[in-house]
Amino acid sequence: MTVDPIWRPDPGSDPAIGRFARLVGRSPSDYHELWRWSVDDLEGFWGAVWNFFDVASDRGFDRVLEDERMPGARWFPGSRLNYAEHVLRGGGAGPALIAVTEDGTTTAVTWPELRAQVAAFAGWLRGQGVGAGDRVVGYLPNAAPTVVAFLAAASIGAVWSVCGQDYGADGAAARFGQLDPTVLVTADGYRFNGRVHDRRSDAARLRDLLPTVRVTVLVDHVGTPGDPTMVPWAEAVATQAPPWFDRVDFDAPLWVLFSSGTTGAPKGIVHGHGGVLLEHLKLAGLHLDLRAGDRFLWYTTTNWMMWNLAVSGLLVDATVVLYDGSPAFPGPDRLWRLAAEHRVSILGVSPGYLLACAKAGVEPGAFDLGALRVVGSTGAPLPESCYHWVADHVGPSVQLASTTGGTDVVSGFAGSAPTTPVRPGEISAPLLGVALEAWDADGKSVVAEVGELVVTKPMPSMPVGFWNDPDGTRYRDAYFTTYPGVWRHGDWMAVTERGGVIVTGRSDSxxxxxxxxxxxxxxxxxxxxxxxxxxxxxxxxxxxxxxxxxxxxxxxxxxxxxxxxxxxxxxxxxxxxxxxxxxxxxxxxxxxxxxxxxxxxxxxxxxxxxxxxxxxxxxxxxxxxxxxxxxxxxxxxxxxxxxxxxx
Structure with missing residues (x-):
């Protein structure tokens, strides 16, 4: 069935993905040709991404991909780099961060301030004896100190992990306790739905549940009295220190993300510096066309991989807007108001939020959204009606970019680009470098019918492994037992005859x-x-x-x-x-x-x-x-x- 596009690329624009296509000898207007090359020639594609974004490393690279097998693919062997170095080496015209709390308090952090705070906290961590491979964990809301703490840990090669304060102490300890962390960074509380949630007692209990923690740092986020047994955040970032970036192996652990843990112990999913760097440069710089000075707001909490992806907007010198609060307080139009107030270029929401806005009669077009180019949506399949609602109520010039992916790869499998049309009810295309197919029970690729979502070739951001899984058994069992050597994600999807993607739900439910x-x-x-x-x-x-x-x-x-x-x-x-x-x-x-x-x-x-x-x-x-x-x-x-x- 033919479905007419509801949004078409602007033939007069010159997005980064078009310049990238010309660099590799491909047509800027033929996305599917570019995608096919990107999966047929993984080495050529990812090597071109490295060069296009001028990735800095000790010695460049001799080989892009040593082996295509899954699991066990080894990318850019011998290269040494640091994710945080790439975040902080540039800087856009505006601030690096704009942090907004639910009560409207807004704090801007300039690029020089961000570099200074990261350097100061990194120096403080080194003074506590923290080094490469040690774990630093955050029990924190979506706020500027959370970004600073993460980048500081990454800059010295320490491993970062974070969860939001909507978890109680026991829930957070079920995650962090697996990591034997050295330092805990926490906040006094957070705001949500018109209330201040005091988390000082949970923070103290969490510290007690983590016997390996040597020191705890307390961020004053909601203005409650401090805890004298914890180091104030202001003290930990007070001492000036020179920027320092320890370059590490391409697959050295950058962070540990945790699965939801609803049916068992949460799995600690480990991603490497290099894989995250390249994948997020591709996603932010090519697919989202995020540019220096753009404002980037994706509604998320620190529990979700979208927080990690949002922070990576800094890689392309965009301003990242952090929001700590409910998306529907004091009313369902809160995110649209934020987008207007802060001149947001790319706004990320969930399908549920778009549906709630439609039912509540929200009119985003009543706000000044002149800077808005893209509305991103992920977390669940996006109903066809939402495509029409965005076109009618946000504006026909705004691209609605539905994406499917996962914490497992801290990225997407399918989504949009400035060069792909948008059709209602359909994700535009597989993302570059993602060998995405729908397979039937016999392991055969199918088109125009529902099958298992599989990835037949490795991605750099596939996990380095699971935490506490020394022989890789849990990792293999999670993705590679149904179709040996092929990543099975656990979603049902169909590939349309024109190359689009429709996700219909989880295959395990x-x-x-x-x-x-x-x-x-x-x-x-x-x-x-x-x-x-x-x-x-x-x-x-x-x-x-x-x-x-x-x-x-x-x-x-x-x-x-x-x-x-x-x-x-x-x-x-x-x-x-x-x-x-x-x-x-x-x-x-x-x-x-x-x-x-x-x-x-x-x-x-x-x-x-x-x-x-x-x-x-x-x-x-x-x-x-x-x-x-x-x-x-x-x-x-x-x-x-x-x-x-x-x-």
Whole structure:
């Protein structure tokens, strides 16, 4: 089926990706030709990225890729570099950071100030005996000191890890305790939804739960009295020191990101300096076309890989706008207001935020968004209606760039570029250097039908490994057992005949009605459009009696009752706009939908609860955004024998 583009590239523009294409002898206007070359010639492509962005290292490189095998690919052997050095070697015309808290307090950090603070804290860390390979961890909100602490740790070759303060001490310790950290950097609290959340007691308890921590630094973020047993942040960055960057091996650990940990101990995913540097230069500099002096705001918390990617906007001398607060306080238009106030060029949001704005009648076009070129969206499949809403209410000249990727590669698999058209309901194309395909159960590539999302060739930002996984067993089991030597990510996707990508949901939570696989995203795209529904969750649970139960949980808008008439409207909307096979066995009003702390719906853990797995075995409460909701789902009893919905 042909779908006309809702946004087309400007033929008069000259984005960085066009200049890159000319450099490598490719057509600037033919993205798919450039992509095909980038995956057919990985060495040529990644070597060109290195040269295009003038990567600095001790001795350049003799070889780009020593071996294409997965896992175990070795990139740029012998090269030594430092991620933080590349962040701080340049600087745009404006500030490096603009930090905004929910109460409106705004702090700008200039490039010279950022360099000085990073150098000062790096010197302080060295004075504490911290060196290459030691771990520095942050229990911190999305604020300027968080960026400074990360860059300082990276500059001396230490390994960084961070989580937000919406985790309690036990949840944070479940992550950081695996790392045996030397230094803990924490804050006194954070702001969210009109409240100040005092986290001093949790910070003290976290310190006590980390016996290897020698010293704790306290950031005054919300203005509560300090703790005399902790070093004030202002003291740790007070002493002037010369900038210092320890160049490390290409795959030396830069940071440890953690999986959600909802169904087991959180996995510590280790990424290297060089892989992150090249991947983020490509993504920010070529795909987002982020330029020196641009303002870059992606709504995120420090729990999510998008925080790491947002910080990498500094690599191309953009100004990174950090926001600590709710995206919907004091109203659902908060992010659009921020984008207008700070002349944001690229704004990143979630599909849920766009849907909420549409339902609330938000009019972004009422604000001065003249600087805005791109609205990015990731975290879940983007419904087709959101494409039209952005075009109609934000502006037809603004590109809506939907992206799919993961913490696992701290980057994207498919997305957009300034040279790719945007079609409603479709991600524009695989990203450069990503050998992305949809595979069927036999391991054959398929087009125009749903298959497993796989990557058939290595990416530089694939994990160096998992923490505490010395023989690589957990790493291999996570991605390479279904199709040996090929990365299986765990998503269902389809490649369209024109080369676009449609993601339909997680393959480990697939709905399977009478042997037909269904994507949950198709159902959400219909149900969450209804004005009576705030959010939905669908589960397909195989039951012990051999039956199958597919309930739909809905969170109702204020003042709405789930009567039979509404149930019938829901079923009819699904039948018409998704398929009769998607019609659920039951529609159940729920007090809320549980998510990971990065906003992903907990389909698999709720499925396990419905299958009778005890709550304490099904998932970790500490990894859930609203743990109290779990009791509602744990009390539900599927019908016996199970009902079957309409085929």
């Amino acid at each position: 697939t709905l399977n009605r009478n042997g037909v696989r269904l994507g949950s995203a198709d159902l959400y795209a219909v149900v969450e459009e209804l004005p009576e529904i705030r959010e939905a969750l669908v589960i397909g649970a195989e039951l012990v009696d051999g039956g199958y139960w597919m309930p739909l949980f809905v969170v109702l808008a204020d003042g709405v009752e789930l009567d039979q008439a509404l149930k019938d409207r829901i079923a009819e909307a699904i039948r018409v706009h998704a398929s009769p096979r998607h019609v659920p066995d039951a529609v159940i009003a729920a007090p809320g939908i549980p998510h990971t702390r990065t906003g992903k719906k907990l389909e698999v853990p709720v499925k396990r609860l419905l299958q009778g797995v005890p709550l304490e075995q099904a998932l970790d409460r500490a990894a859930v955004d609203d743990p109290a909701l779990l009791d509602f789902y744990a009390r539900l009893v599927p019908p016996r024998p199970s009902g079957e919905g309409e085929p």
